[in-house]
Amino acid sequence: xxxxxxxxxxxxxxxxxxxxxxxxxxxxxxxxxxxxxxxxxxxxxxxxxxxxxxxxxxxxxxxxxxxxxxxxxxxxxxxxxxxxxxxxxxxxxxxxxxxxxxxxxxxxxxxxxxxxxxxxxxxxxxxxxxxxxxxxxxxxxxxxxxxxxxxxxxxxxxxxxxxxxxxxxxxxxxxxxxxxxxxxxxxxxxxxxxxxxxxxxxxxxxxxxxxxxxxxxxxxxxxxxxxxxxxxxxxxxxxxxxxxxxxxxxxxxxxxxxxxxxxxxxxxxxxxxxxxxxxxxxxxxxxxxxxx
Amino acid sequence: xxxxxxxxxxxxxxxxxxxxxxxxxxxxxxxxxxxxxxxxxxxxxxxxxxxxxxxxxxxxxxxxxxxxxxxxxxxxxxxxxxxxxxxxxxxxxxxxxxxxxxxxxxxxxxxxxxxxxxxxxxxxxxxxxxxxxxxxxxxxxxxxxxxxxxxxxxxxxxxxxxxxxxxxxxxxxxxxxxxxxxxxxxxxxxxxxxxxxxxxxxxxxxxxxxxxxxxxxxxxxxxxxxxxxxxxxxxxxxxxxxxxxxxxxxxxxxxxxxxxxxxxxxxxxxxxxxxxxxxxxxxxxxxxxxxxxxxxxxxxxxxxxxxxxxxx
Numbered sequence: 001x002x003x004x005x006x007x008x009x010x011x012x013x014x015x016x017x018x019x020x021x022x023x024x025x026x027x028x029x030x031x032x033x034x035x036x037x038x039x040x041x042x043x044x045x046x047x048x049x050x051x052x053x054x055x056x057x058x059x060x061x062x063x064x065x066x067x068x069x070x071x072x073x074x075x076x077x078x079x080x081x082x083x084x085x086x087x088x089x090x091x092x093x094x095x096x097x098x099x100x101x102x103x104x105x106x107x108x109x110x111x112x113x114x115x116x117x118x119x120x121x122x123x124x125x126x127x128x129x130x131x132x133x134x135x136x137x138x139x140x141x142x143x144x145x146x147x148x149x150x151x152x153x154x155x156x157x158x159x160x161x162x163x164x165x166x167x168x169x170x171x172x173x174x175x176x177x178x179x180x181x182x183x184x185x186x187x188x189x190x191x192x193x194x195x196x197x198x199x200x201x202x203x204x205x206x207x208x209x210x211x212x213x214x215x216x217x218x219x220x221x222x223x224x225x226x227x228x229x230x231x232x233x234x235x236x237x238x239x240x241x242x243x244x245x246x247x248x249x250x251x252x253x254x255x256x257x258x259x260x261x262x263x264x265x266x267x268x269x270x271x272x273x274x275x276x277x278x279x280x281x282x283x284x285x286x287x288x289x290x291x292x
Numbered sequence: 293x294x295x296x297x298x299x300x301x302x303x304x305x306x307x308x309x310x311x312x313x314x315x316x317x318x319x320x321x322x323x324x325x326x327x328x329x330x331x332x333x334x335x336x337x338x339x340x341x342x343x344x345x346x347x348x349x350x351x352x353x354x355x356x357x358x359x360x361x362x363x364x365x366x367x368x369x370x371x372x373x374x375x376x377x378x379x380x381x382x383x384x385x386x387x388x389x390x391x392x393x394x395x396x397x398x399x400x401x402x403x404x405x406x407x408x409x410x411x412x413x414x415x416x417x418x419x420x421x422x423x424x425x426x427x428x429x430x431x432x433x434x435x436x437x438x439x440x441x442x443x444x445x446x447x448x449x450x451x452x453x454x455x456x457x458x459x460x461x462x463x464x465x466x467x468x469x470x471x472x473x474x475x476x477x478x479x480x481x482x483x484x485x486x487x488x489x490x491x492x493x494x495x496x497x498x499x500x501x502x503x504x505x506x507x508x509x510x511x512x513x514x515x516x517x518x519x520x521x522x523x524x525x526x527x528x529x530x531x532x533x534x535x536x537x538x539x540x541x542x543x544x545x546x547x548x549x550x551x552x553x554x555x556x557x558x559x560x561x562x563x564x565x566x567x568x569x570x571x572x573x574x575x576x577x578x579x580x581x582x583x584x585x586x587x588x589x590x591x592x593x594x595x596x597x598x599x600x601x602x603x604x
Contacts (some may be wrong), residue, residue, distance in 0.1 A: 130304070133310040134579050139534065144561065147376065149318040225438050229543065233442055233558065252444060252547070259448045266441045274436040 017206070017287075024286040034275040041225030041272055045091040054078035054082035056089040065258055074264045077247075078254060083261065086242035086269050093243040094272055097098045097157055097227040098220035106216060109169030114204070116170070117177025118196070119268055124174070131167050139164055143226055147235040158234055161223055167284035210287040218280035221273040228269055244269045297589070304581040308574060313364065315573045316359050319566045327407045362570075369569035375420035376563035382571035386438025386553055391544070392462055393552030401463030403460075403528075404479035407525075416495060416522075428485055434481035441542040443474040449545075471548045475541050479533050486529045487522070494522040524594050531587020535580040 025031040044051060054060075054072070059080030066076040074083035116127040127196040134142070146160035171250030180186055186203050194202075229244025232235035237243035239250075304604065344353045350361065357584060365372065373381040407430075415427035450457040450470060461467045495518060503517045540554030549555070560568035592598045 017540075114572060129306075133307050133314075136307045136311055136394065137573070138539070138576070138580070139544070141573065141576060144542075145315060145318050145569070146549070148564075148569075161555065205393065221436075228438060229440065233561065248441065248591070255364065255444060255448055256452055262444045270436050270441060270510040273438075274364065274432070277432070277435055 005060040020210070021210075021283075021286040025282055026284060028282045029287065030278045034278035034282060037271075037275040038279060041091055041275070042095055044088055048088045048092055050080070052085035052088045054085045056081060056085040056242050065254065067258070068260055075260045077250065077260070077261055082273065083247070083264055084248060087244065087264055090242045090244045090265065090268065093154065093231075093237055094224045094227065094269070095243070096154060097161070097225045098276070100158045101161035101165060101223040102216045104158060105165040105169050105219060106212070108162060109166035110173050110212065112166065113170035113173030114177055114200070117181070118200070118204075119173040127170070127174075134164060134167055140226065140229060142235070143230060144235060147230055152235060152238040154237060157227055157230060161166070161226065164221070165219065168219070169212065169215060172211055173208055174227045175205055176211060180204055180207055195207060213287060214280055214284045217276065217283050220277040221280075224273060224276070246259075297585070300585050304578070304585070308577055309363070309583060311577045312363060312570070313359070313575055315570050316355075316362065319570060320355055320358075322564070359588070362397060366574065371445075371574070372567040374560075374565055374568050376560065376565040376568070382567050385556065385568070386572060386575060389551055389553050389556050391542035392486060393554060394538060396462075396468070396471055396475060396540065396545070396550060396552060397534070399468060400475040400479060400537055401534065404470050404476045404483055406532075407476070408480035408483030409487050411490060412484045416490045416491030419492065427488065431481050431484050434477045434484075437477060438543075441475050442477060442546060443470070443544055443547040444534045446470045460547070462548075462550045462552075467548075469545050469552050474535075474544045474548070478536070482529050482533060485527070489525055491518065491522040491526045494518050497521075504544075524591075527590050527594065528587060529591070531583050532580075534587075535583030538579050538583070539576045557576060 017099055024036070045133060048056075049169070059076065059082075061080050062082040063072070063076055063149065066072055069074045072084070074087065076082055077086070090227075116124040137145075142164050143160050144146050146163060147156065150160060151155040180203065189199055211286060226242065227236055228248070231243040231245035232249040234246075234249065237246055239246065246266040248262050248269070251258070255262050308590060320585070347353075353361075355463040364370070369383055373384055374380050374382055377385065402436050411430060415424040418424055431539045441454070441536055447459050451459040456468055457470055462471075484528065500513065503513045508517075540552045540557075542554045544550070544551045545554035557572050559565075562570065
């Protein structure tokens, strides 16, 4: 009894792992810059209707395919729509797909991986066979097949990515649980009579969180990239709603004379992926200060 | 060993059956049939003709029967005839375009081994120097740049602005440069990171220190002790990489109008050519599965520490 209160007090006085990681992240230059830029992108996505100078869906037929000017900062497309406004609205699609798909992946993947790792036996065997089958195909090919069957649209993109995306997290959590189960402190806890609920809550979840955080952060740019690719192929966001990938695809018909139609959405896409990647790497460093 | 290979091959057959079932179900869940796409915008195909075509291709039979028939034919490498190019077997169309993808793949592999491997080695030998930082910058570029974005940027720079290179095609070496560059992003990223960390592991190892301590010439240490041991693990990443290259890149091939199977897949997609899509999906699965198996076996062949016998 005395032992538990003592360790409880020690634990409560020490700043938590996440709090310490958060402080390290804020001290990291790449970490803080990427965090600010991502928050800015989120803000742009949320406030797109207020920020956009023109209607992203309805074009002005009197000013079709214009080069950048003071009225249209990023020029106009083949239907006379303002490229800047479409890029601002496109941020909504990229952010929504990136975040929603990762939320879905976490909700599905963590419990499956944890159960497989804890239970072992036939549950684990079945899960690994399903993972074998699903990872036999390149993920982009899988998305394409799913999108043909499901039809275009934001919800279906997130659905397609969740159907295949949980595999990575499930495998990661399973591996974490398996290796943590064998550690001395978990075995010591079991020997002292801790129930499996206590072990899951106190040891397994807390200690397998770091790689999950990193994997999810790096999963966002992957999802953004995949959405852009699908929309480029005409399998993603249905027109007239703008998405960066779709703008690149539509702009490709006019790139000889109007390269700005491809350039601006490409810059938006590439830099968004860059900031998420930098955040992922900074997070990895912050969560694992010893480095590996 | 023989049992291990047999087990893996059986596993591959199981995976193939599952993948074929998934693809089959997905393709039949599509709301529009293949003959709804033909003549869209021009003339609408009369229902009678559609029914006739559906009957001809066996699309009016029960789905289960269609699937069993499909698998039975697929074992004999008969994936049926293409919907969009009537009378032409899927296998023939794929076989006709595959050499181009292989060609692009080989060029890409050579280029990325030189650039990615070279940068990885240079970075590890000069850890923390400018070349190490340059290598990291290159990998960041490869990570954040989608290959379709790089493809368009290259065309805008080299074809439209400078007018040095043709925008597409696959006739002369001039056509090859940009597709290879765009196709190399992923391989360079993987190779640089992997070669660098593998080299660093070996450089810090005890046997390299021993080799230096006993006075071996630097050249002997580098070539016999470091390179040989550092490059063995690289085989494990080259295997899956080759798998990715032999199935080709959808985006790179269609943007640069390279007549390979990646571009073929996009064409089949827009035409809703189900037999082509299914045939290619199965082919991709076989190729990827076999490449993984071969790379695992190669790894065991070059690293005596790896065995496939289960520890008791």
